[in-house]
Amino acid sequence: MIKTLNTNTILAESYYKLYLDRGIEKENYSIQFFANYYLGNIAYRNKRFDKAIHYGNNAITSAENIRNGNYMLSGLYLVAAAYQEKRDRKNSLHRYLRAQKIIEQYSLENYQIYNLVSIGQIRIRLDQTQKALASFQKALKLLEKSSKNSDANYNTKYLSIIQGLGVCYYKLGNYDEALKYNYQGLQYAEELNRIEYIIDFNLNIGETYIGKKKYSKALSYLNIAKADIIKLNKNNDPDLFTANLHIATCLYNQTEYAKARDLLEQNFQHIKTNPEVEKIQEAYALAIQCGEKLQDTNLQFKYTKVYNKIVDSLYQNDINAQEKLYDRDLESLEEKNKSLLSKNLLYAIGFLLTLVFAAIISFYTIKTKRKNKSLFEELQKGRIHENASKTINVQKNEFITDKKAKSLLERLSNLEKTAFYLSSDCSLYSTAKDIETNTSYLSKIINEYKQQSFNDYINELRIKYCIERLSSNHTFRSYTIKAIAGELGYKSVNTFASAFKKQTGLSHSYFIKKVVSDTHESNKINT
Secondary structure: OHHHHHHOHHHHHHHHHHHHHHHHHOOOHHHHHHHHHHHHHHHHHOOOHHHHHHHHHHHHHHHHHOOOHHHHHHHHHHHHHHHHHOOOHHHHHHHHHHHHHHHHHOOOHHHHHHHHHHHHHHHHHOOOHHHHHHHHHHHHHHHHHOOOOOOOOHHHHHHHHHHHHHHHHHHOOOHHHHHHHHHHHHHHHHHHOOHHHHHHHHHHHHHHHHHOOOHHHHHHHHHHHHHHHHHOOOOOOHHHHHHHHHHHHHHHHOOOHHHHHHHHHHHHHHOOOOOOOOOHHHHHHHHHHHHHHOOOHHHHHHHHHHHHHHHHHHHHHHHHHHHHHHHHHHHHHHHHOOOOOOHHHHHHHHHHHHHHHHHHHHHHHHHHHHHHHHHHHHHHHOHHHHHHHHHHHHHHHHHOOOHHHHHHHHHHHHHHOOOHHHOOOOOHHHHHHHOOOOHHHHHHHHHHHOOOOHHHHHHHHHHHHHHHHHHHOHHHHOOOHHHHHHHOOOOOHHHHHHHHHHHHOOOHHHHHHHHHHHHHHHHHHHO
């Protein structure tokens, strides 16, 4: 069947389904594992990722029944990969974290480094940069203990870890450390002639120099990366999209707006065949800014329309995932009862369950809309933030007996009036310096008296400011999401979106639409 799998997946799928039936009939979990695992593989190859997840989960269950750690990991990695393809990174991360427990439980050290690197890569995309950094650092320590000669995958592991460390330090704003690891990785990749890593390291170095605002230097590395991508004839590859985006960013910052626009236009032609590439939001946001600089209102409207559509589709993913989850549960239930119920009775139960699930989805949707509306009204009235602040302040004042802490909290309160938190360089270090204390003590008093981390404290101030500006300032509402995020001090649109959702319970796109809609209605009434 393995040979058939590589030559004729349709025939292989039918064989494995028969094999699965045999495993179920004989209650043989080993057969069930292999049948489900290879059916999941076939589904994954054919980009039927929901099916791959379904079969992968069944494979994991079979592996658990025979307590085989290697089989469990194979199933988990299949499911994690399928969720990655669906851009559902939280579910993918959940599988890798579960795999980590199995690795420890069954002493499967061979998988440890791979698993840590995978966890780090997903955490980067979820903006959990500190945790990602810890994963890569742990992986590097483990790799340094192993023998280079005895591990056939040593070079790949090393390059992946170094690349991950470079990205983490870049995201944390430590550009010098990021460059150190990226140069180290580039040199090693060139020695091995690993072109795919050479491209990645050149792209990362270019992006880091953009962070340092050294655009000419950034362009030299980005152009090398782009030339290598074109040499490999990877015209629709996401790497080409990334290279063009970074080059366009450099051109924009060198006031060559028309060239930047043309390059982004090329990007948008490429992604018609691959709309799921990374940084698509950033590309459209930059295109809108090019339109503004070129005073081309048609271009601005065109790109704003697409940008808003992309943002809305990202927030629709949660509801879609819920619907697909119900579909998978129903399908699983049908399969388990196949041998017990007649076909007519099964259809009747399936129909009833479908109605129940449809009702649940409808209830969930209505409840979500009501909740969003209620949250929006509370935010508009300023109740959520005011009430939260009052509650925290009462608790704080009762416990402030330390004169030094009281003095520092007063200084911090005065500093808030300067809107220091809107600076993109705002950090625990800079804030501690502004109120003449050290980072450890500042972190301690924020944790103790404000009952939150420094990052949550800054996010709360930024989002409160954002809500006030969006509610009262028409010009601010017309900004692109990237521009709003930048005004608030965020270096990433995703970080802003995540912070807004966490602080308010609403997506930023929903809030802005409601403000615009309510303002429009109010103007009509006044007219």
